[in-house]
Amino acid sequence: MRIRSVALASLSVLLLCFGAPAHAVTPPAEFGSDYDDPRTPAPKVAVPDTRHCEVQIVRNQFRNFDPYQATYTPPAACQGPWAKVVLRMHGEVKGVQYDRLGHITIGGVGVFRTSTPEPSTDGIAWDVEKDVTSYSPLLRTSQPVVMELGNVVNDTYTGVLDITVTLDFYTTDRHTPAARTANDVLPLQNQTRENSDLIGTATLPRNTTRLLGEVYVTGSGGGCEEFWDTSAPAETGYSCPDGSPYREVDVSIDGKLAGIALPYPYIYTGGWSNPYSWRPSPAPRAFDIKPLTYDLTPFAGLLTDGKPHEFRVHVDGVPAGQSGWFTVPNLHVWTDAHRAQTTGKLTSYAVSPLAKTDDVTGAPNAAGSVNTKASRTLTISGYVDTSKGRVRTSVQRALSNVSKHTWDAGESRARWTRTGATPRRRSATAASTAPTSTTARTAYSPSCPTQRPPAGTTSSRT
Numbered sequence: 001m002r003i004r005s006v007a008l009a010s011l012s013v014l015l016l017c018f019g020a021p022a023h024a025v026t027p028p029a030e031f032g033s034d035y036d037d038p039r040t041p042a043p044k045v046a047v048p049d050t051r052h053c054e055v056q057i058v059r060n061q062f063r064n065f066d067p068y069q070a071t072y073t074p075p076a077a078c079q080g081p082w083a084k085v086v087l088r089m090h091g092e093v094k095g096v097q098y099d100r101l102g103h104i105t106i107g108g109v110g111v112f113r114t115s116t117p118e119p120s121t122d123g124i125a126w127d128v129e130k131d132v133t134s135y136s137p138l139l140r141t142s143q144p145v146v147m148e149l150g151n152v153v154n155d156t157y158t159g160v161l162d163i164t165v166t167l168d169f170y171t172t173d174r175h176t177p178a179a180r181t182a183n184d185v186l187p188l189q190n191q192t193r194e195n196s197d198l199i200g201t202a203t204l205p206r207n208t209t210r211l212l213g214e215v216y217v218t219g220s221g222g223g224c225e226e227f228w229d230t231s232a233p234a235e236t237g238y239s240c241p242d243g244s245p246y247r248e249v250d251v252s253i254d255g256k257l258a259g260i261a262l263p264y265p266y267i268y269t270g271g272w273s274n275p276y277s278w279r280p281s282p283a284p285r286a287f288d289i290k291p292l293t294y295d296l297t298p299f300a301g302l303l304t305d306g307k308p309h310e311f312r313v314h315v316d317g318v319p320a321g322q323s324g325w326f327t328v329p330n331l332h333v334w335t336d337a338h339r340a341q342t343t344g345k346l347t348s349y350a351v352s353p354l355a356k357t358d359d360v361t362g363a364p365n366a367a368g369s370v371n372t373k374a375s376r377t378l379t380i381s382g383y384v385d386t387s388k389g390r391v392r393t394s395v396q397r398a399l400s401n402v403s404k405h406t407w408d409a410g411e412s413r414a415r416w417t418r419t420g421a422t423p424r425r426r427s428a429t430a431a432s433t434a435p436t437s438t439t440a441r442t443a444y445s446p447s448c449p450t451q452r453p454p455a456g457t458t459s460s461r462t
Contacts, residue, residue, distance in 0.1 A: 097159025301344015
């Protein structure tokens with residue numbers, strides 16, 4: 001991946017902000033030929049004290065861009081339903097290599113997105129684990145497994161990515177019940193891409209009662225889209241001229257906007273100034289890239305006619321004709337065991353237009369700045385007629401984003417601060433029951449002075 005000349009102090013990890021990035025082939029002398037394996041601040045996945053079985057789904061050395069393919073078979077000794085399912089990945093690499101992006105699908109459904117660390121000469125090992133219990137409906141039957149982890153190995157970049165991935169299934173007992181999940185997890189069918197958009201269809205069960213969408217999304221490649229959060233308009237002369245530093249990931253159903261969210265500004269192990277700081281202490285989420293989630297339940301009653309419906313994932317803010325966004329959407333579907341078909345309608349729909357301002361200064365070879373403020377709200381309500389009566393759902397989401405980016409002439413030093421929040425609220429009311437509601441909030445607020453690389457510094461990314 002490409003080196004970005006910014007360093008960051010984030011919510012959960014603080015690293016030094018000094019030095020300029022170096023080529024992957026020339027680590028600083030003080031690092032020597034060996035250093036600590038990467039460690040992350042993420043806690044281990046909590047698991048029950050019950051019997052469990054391990055199923056290996058990936059065992060491969062990634063040397064090129066050929067995807068690894070295998071078949072998953074449910075564990076005969078630990079038949080479901082399960083209390084918890086945990087994906088665990090172990091990786092090893094040595095020599096010289098850039099960080100790479102990887103993804104795993106099971107039955108066509110994206111379940112894991114990751115990036116890899118950059119190695120020492122003598123080699124490193126790292127481990128990642130993720131709670132994948134929500135994908136249990138997929139795992140009841142045999143499924144095709146695909147892992148993509150594109151890599152380049154030659155006389156210069158010698159690091160072969162040696163990867164093992166397992167699924168651990170934890171059984172139930174009288175003290176540990178089965179996990180409550182959706183009834184189905186579906187990928188989109190007939191997928192096509194249109195610039196930064198992904199378009200596909202889904203035919204939902206006729207007795208659908210609740211619908212959640214999730215999208216694994218990262219900016220990478222496509223010019224400076226990995227660094228979308230520090231981009232600037234071309235007239236400033238900034239080295240990443242990808243326009244305004246605002247991106248938004250929208251989901252539409254049959255042409256109607258149904259969900260909005262802010263993407264997370266991921267930092268990979270080779271992506272910022274002094275990238276060697278990120279090698280022993282990777283940034284949050286670098287190894288376990290979380291999907292964005294969308295409550296699409298207000299639309300559920302419109303999608304139970306047994307026909308395919310179009311779902312579109314659009315990344316707002318990407319310059320026209322620019323690529324560089326990876327999106328994998330899934331649908332989690334709850335169904336009514338006592339009714340063959342449910343029906344429903346939207347009852348209210350209010351989505352505000354994006355309100356965004358960019359205060360821009362600067363010219364080529366001069367100091368500059370971009371101060372951006374953006375906000376947007378969505379409120380959608382609907383109902384589904386179920387065997388338990390009419391269930392009404394209201395979803396509210398408000399996006400808020402403020403970023404400030406300044407740099408000196410020649411980009412020798414820069415400073416970037418950003419706050420972003422996606423508070424969301426969902427309420428559901430069933431016939432003869434009291435209303436229930438949930439409120440969640442995701443936010444990030446990194447800030448750190450930064451330094452630019454020396455003139456002529458180059459790098460590559462995939």
